[in-house]
Amino acid sequence: MTDETEADMTGITPRRRPKPDIEEIGGRKLQPSTLMMGHGYDPMLSEGSLKPPIFATSTFVFPNAAAGKRHFEGVTGIRPGGSEGLVYSRFNGPNQEILEDRLGVWEEAEEALAFSSGMSAIATLFLAHTNPGDTIIHSGPLYAATETLIGRVMGKFGANWLDFPAAASQDEMEAVMRKAADGRVALIYLESPANPTNVLVDIEAVVAARDAVFGKNEGPPIAIDNTFLGPLWQKPLRHGADIVVYSLTKYAGGHSDLVAGGVLGSKKMLDPIRAMRNIIGTICDPNTAWMLSRSLETLELRMTRAGENAAKVCEYLRNHPKVEKVGYLGFLKDDAQADIYRRHCTGAGSTFSLYLKGGEKEAFAFLDALKIAKLAVSLGGTETLASAPAAMTHISVPEERKKALAITPNLVRISIGVEDADDLLADFEAALDAI
Numbered sequence: 001m002t003d004e005t006e007a008d009m010t011g012i013t014p015r016r017r018p019k020p021d022i023e024e025i026g027g028r029k030l031q032p033s034t035l036m037m038g039h040g041y042d043p044m045l046s047e048g049s050l051k052p053p054i055f056a057t058s059t060f061v062f063p064n065a066a067a068g069k070r071h072f073e074g075v076t077g078i079r080p081g082g083s084e085g086l087v088y089s090r091f092n093g094p095n096q097e098i099l100e101d102r103l104g105v106w107e108e109a110e111e112a113l114a115f116s117s118g119m120s121a122i123a124t125l126f127l128a129h130t131n132p133g134d135t136i137i138h139s140g141p142l143y144a145a146t147e148t149l150i151g152r153v154m155g156k157f158g159a160n161w162l163d164f165p166a167a168a169s170q171d172e173m174e175a176v177m178r179k180a181a182d183g184r185v186a187l188i189y190l191e192s193p194a195n196p197t198n199v200l201v202d203i204e205a206v207v208a209a210r211d212a213v214f215g216k217n218e219g220p221p222i223a224i225d226n227t228f229l230g231p232l233w234q235k236p237l238r239h240g241a242d243i244v245v246y247s248l249t250k251y252a253g254g255h256s257d258l259v260a261g262g263v264l265g266s267k268k269m270l271d272p273i274r275a276m277r278n279i280i281g282t283i284c285d286p287n288t289a290w291m292l293s294r295s296l297e298t299l300e301l302r303m304t305r306a307g308e309n310a311a312k313v314c315e316y317l318r319n320h321p322k323v324e325k326v327g328y329l330g331f332l333k334d335d336a337q338a339d340i341y342r343r344h345c346t347g348a349g350s351t352f353s354l355y356l357k358g359g360e361k362e363a364f365a366f367l368d369a370l371k372i373a374k375l376a377v378s379l380g381g382t383e384t385l386a387s388a389p390a391a392m393t394h395i396s397v398p399e400e401r402k403k404a405l406a407i408t409p410n411l412v413r414i415s416i417g418v419e420d421a422d423d424l425l426a427d428f429e430a431a432l433d434a435i
C-alpha cells in the first residue's frame with residue numbers, strides 16, 4: 001500500500017487524500033452510470049474495502065491544534081474557501097461527501113449538497129437566500145409542503161410571494177416579475193413537471209424573462225425542483241437554472257426505504273446554503289448517504305425500465321373504455337407544452353395521472369382491486385404505487401383550487417416501478433374490470 005499522506009498547502013494539515021478520480025479514458029469522458037461505481041472513493045483509504053464503510057462517528061480527530069483552528073476558520077467563513085477536511089458530523093462526513101460527489105456527476109454540477117429530506121433541502125435553500133421583505137416568485141402549483149413553507153413559514157419571517165402558472169408564457173412571467181422588481185427578489189423557484197398536474201415549466205423562458213426584467217447577471221437565482229424527471233430525463237442546469245433541488249426519497253433513492261434531499265449547482269450558489277446547513281444541521285445521516293450511493297449505482301437501470309414500463313401501461317390505459325384521460329408527458333397535445341418537452345426532456349418519466357370515467361366510487365374500486373400496485377403515496381420506487389390525490393395528498397386543498405388544478409375525485413396518481421410490464425398490464429386490466 002502506498003502512503004497517500006501528504007501535507008496540504010499550509011503544511012499543517014497532513015491528511016490522507018483519495019487518489020484522483022478517473023473521469024476519462026483515452027479522451028472518452030466516462031458516463032454517470034460508470035462513475036457511480038467508484039467516483040469519490042479510494043478503497044485504499046479504508047483497508048481496501050471495495051465498498052465505502054459506513055462512518056458512524058459524530059466527530060473527527062485533528063492532527064494538531066493549528067489544523068483544528070484552520071478547519072474552524074473555514075467552516076465559519078472567517079477564511080473563505082470553506083472547510084478543507086472533516087470536523088464534525090453536523091457539517092459533513094465521508095459517506096455524505098461520496099454521495100455529494102456522485103450526485104453532482106449526473107447534471108455536471110460543480111457541487112452538490114445532501115440533506116435529511118427533500119423538504120429540509122428546500123427549507124435550507126429558502127432560509128439561506130431570503131431576507132425579511134424579500135419576494136419569492138414561484139411557478140404554481142408546487143408540492144403542497146413547499147407551498148406551505150413559502151406561504152406560511154417564510155411569510156412569518158416577513159417574506160412575500162408571487163406566482164405564475166406553470167404553463168405561463170415568457171410575457172406572462174415577465175408581468176409577474178415586474179410586480180416585484182421594485183424590491184428585492186430572493187429567488188425564482190420552479191417545479192417542473194408540476195405535481196399533480198404534470199404541467200411543464202419553460203426554464204429557458206424563465207431565464208429570458210428574468211434577464212429582461214432584472215438585467216443580465218443582475219437578477220435573482222432560478223431554482224427548480226427536479227424530483228419528477230431528474231436526473232435522467234431533465235437536466236435544468238443546461239437550460240439556465242442556477243440551483244436544482246431534489247427529493248432523493250423518490251427516484252434517486254428508488255426503493256421506498258429512505259428519506260433524503262439534495263441541492264446541486266455552482267459553488268457560488270451553494271456556499272450560502274452549505275453555511276445554513278452547517279448551522280441548522282439539515283444534512284442526511286451516514287447510513288442514508290451510504291444507501292443512496294448504493295441506489296445511484298442502479299439509477300439509470302431503474303429509471304430506464306420504469307420509463308419503458310410506464311410507456312406500455314399508458315398506451316394500454318389511454319385506449320381503455322373505462323378511462324377518461326391519461327395525463328402522461330408522452331401524450332402531450334398542447335403545442336407549447338410539447339415544445340418545452342422537446343427542448344427540456346429526454347424521457348416522459350413514470351409518474352402520471354389517470355382519470356377514470358366516474359368519480360370517487362370508481363377510483364376507490366379501482367385502487368382496492370389492484371394487486372401488484374400498492375396503495376400508497378410517493379413515487380419513484382421499484383414498486384408501482386397508486387393513490388387518489390383528491391382524497392389523500394390534496395384533501396385539504398380548497399375545492400376551488402382543486403377544480404382549477406384538475407384534482408378531481410376520479411383522479412388516480414400512478415408511479416410505475418420496475419416490475420414485468422405484462423404483469424402490470426394484467427393487474428390494471430383486472431382492476432379496471434372490477435369497477
Ligand SMILES: *Cc1c(COP(=O)(O)O)cnc(C)c1O
Binds near residue numbers: 119
Ligand atoms: C416528495 C417531494 C418533495 C419532498 O421531499 P421529501 O423527501 O418527502 O421531504 C418535494 N418536491 C417534490 C416534487 C416531491 O415529490
